[in-house]
Amino acid sequence: MTDEIGINQLKRRDFLRAGLVFGAGAAGLAAGYAAVPDAFARAVYAAKQEGITNDHVLVMIQLAGGNDGLRTLVPLADPVLHDLRPKLAGSMVSQALPLNKSYGLNHNLPGIKALWDKGKVAIVQGVGYPNPTFSHFESIRIWETGDPTRRQVDGWLGRTLAQAYDSNGHPLTGCACGATDVPGALRDLQATMTVIQNQKTFGFTGGSEVEAAVGALYKGTPGIYGALFDTAIATATETVATLRTSSTGYQAMADYTDNVKLVYSSKNQLAAALQLAAQLIVTGTGVKLLHVTLGGFDTHYTELSRHDDLMGYLDSAVSAFYKDLAAHGKADKVLIATWSEFGRRPKENASGGTDHGAAAPLLLIGDPAKGGLYGEEPSLTALDGTGNLKYAVDFRSVYQEILSGHLGADSKGILGAGFDTVHFLKSPVSAA
């Protein structure tokens, strides 16, 4: 009898956990979030794995809402653009910062253009995946997990943390800056990661006494959320201590400002988040995978001014970040990559905006990038059945190059397969 109850309990726990991991599918997506596994390893600091020894860092910038690729990397000489976008095309073409005869950067990206001129910006064109979904949440999930079949539940950076690093021993290995919850890309059942919304307020009021009490309170917490709670508190305590040392050893060497003009205010403080990222990198905290978000790219409406403003914000924040890293002698270690769940429809709508699209360019910025245009120019005359740009480069080709070429990780182990290569790195540490 006792045994039977025990077995039943065991099964139920396994079932619950399995349910949490695999059962979140449509419901989780519909609710607008990816499933978070509850059962982080209970012995948070026990697991040890052999990590990768290079000191490269990856910073992913999520342009949330679906960034308009045609307004980021602007086709300069395609007359079809003006037919598709009578309201939006004119100024974006005439003001663009030319990279060559065919393409120019959005006119509000002068800082990134200056880095392009120095050969530090790689742009991969036409990035997407087969049979695109136009749902924000489904497509975000696909990009976060690196799996268009939607079977994978862990994030691609989370799997990297779990497979390549000792994140359980060093929870700052993976860090989301400027957020309150773990971005889907960083989630993994077997990994630990840190979330810091605002460094200034990241700490227990009441100091070490409160910290000690809370640390004692959250140990062996029962229930399905127990391990997640205990891990969060342990990570918080560890990170508070790290930041205490780190903040005294860092002086910003660039002007970060979040006081930028936007059509309506941003939910994310991109510059502050990148400044925190710079501090973590510069002071040698061991951070490897950083994630920041800039929202507001779902430009169904009055895109002209909204998108230009967002480009300007991105440009000033990234420029300050690069300048700061360079002044601290870390620019050669850090690769910055943008991602967005989809591009936007080539044809504009009646609201002076664009609806959800498919393929779009990705920007890879920093000393590790080999400047230039990659991928394939998307055709405005050969749109797919939904009126969207066809993809030419699978987004996992970009992930693969980042993982193997920049971080030196086993990209095939993490992504589950090999993909066509796009050689956008100056000196990749290993081939895919």
Added chain:
Amino acid sequence: MAAAPPARQGITRRQALSAAVAAGVGVGAVRLLGGALQNLGRTGTVVASGNSGGDWVSPLGSESARVMHLLRRATFGYTPAQLDSALSEGFSRTVDRLIETHPAEPPVLAEASTPGGRFPVAQMQQWWIDHMLATPTPFAERMTLFWHGHFTSDYRKAGDNTFMFWQNLTWRRMGMTDLRSMLMKVTTDPAMLRYLDLATSVASNPNENYSRELMELFSMGPGNYSEEDVRQGALALTGWQLPRPDSFDTVTVGAKTRRLPVYDSQKSGVFNPRRGYSGSVTFLGQIGRLDAEGVVDRILAQPATAPFIAGRVAQQFINGRPSASLTTSLGDAFRRSHYDLKTLMKALFTSDDFKAASSYRSLVKSPTEFMVHTARALGGPHPSKLIATSGAGMGQILFDPPDVGGWPNNESWISSNTVIERVNFVTAALAQARGSLPSAAYAATHHLDGVVGAQTAALFNQAADERAQWFIVLASPEFQLK
């Protein structure tokens, strides 16, 4: 803790805590005494329940524990008086009262008549928190928050805080009516017309934003419609515009003069046939002319709709992953009742799943629920301003959801950032609660059901004073759950 007076009896707080930590290691699983309310001695000793790392021992076999479980989920927790009244009514009558009582209207928000709705959102956030704390019908506020996260809009894009204010009044008044009325109302709600761009969608070139989210997030769920349905739905939904203002007010802001709309009363969007599409569409399998009402009716005719809404509600009130059989049976009852929300919520609260042991503490309180429950438990003056300003670091800003999916829940409320913010809120709330506090022993039995983990029990028992005990109760993992 910072607010606590010096520790007594020659032992410092830190020593007490270390002792508690040491004691915690040795404390085995102690099963709770029979009832949920009898495990405290007069000295306020708490007995641990639920083995370290195991499951909570569900007390839901007892009527009183079921009542507390219900109030935590349906009403943002409770004051002792609210709990006493529900305990004397019992579970079933409390369910009926919650569902059948007409929602109390909040006090007038004077700022809402500011031209252009240009008043600080913080005033509206505090106004709502105040009403959550003061209302005699807190279930209506819980449902208003649910609908705010479901039919979501944010003040930034709505661009007029008066529109957001109206939307809040609407969800309170309609929160327990029926899905058809709500879908019609949300389609022409001024804040929504702005938020998902329907106000600028015209027949010659429709904007798909609202059509897509109406089906994906508001009614049917992904996978139950095609991209063509999104486009055809967008066509059928064209022509709606913001309501015409009753007058305009000229306001000078710096060097600029602006003409701002003034509304004498709450209004819905208006249909302009010159902007609308009057032809035939093929939408969800049928061909014909269709207006907004027709779009809603066709959505309601889809088998996916009832279980989808039932699932969304069950996720918020039962557990994070409701079983398929539960969403099917709730969905069946919902559809049979012509999408009556009272029927749905009554079926949910009286379901076996609601009181199953596996539902006990299976949900994480949202930041708003956690903070409002804290204030109710502590009593005293309402810390509305503290609550209104503390949600951001925990991931919830009222009138400003992260995206059109509303707020994520449960696991997403737990990160290194949010746990610090929750603990800091407790410290601040205790600092604001001047004078003598209610009994912490009462809190352990009535807000934590007397079902606590070994660490919580050990720290509670070794806390130096009542204030420190309150800190342990409110900062505990038990109190973060519902």
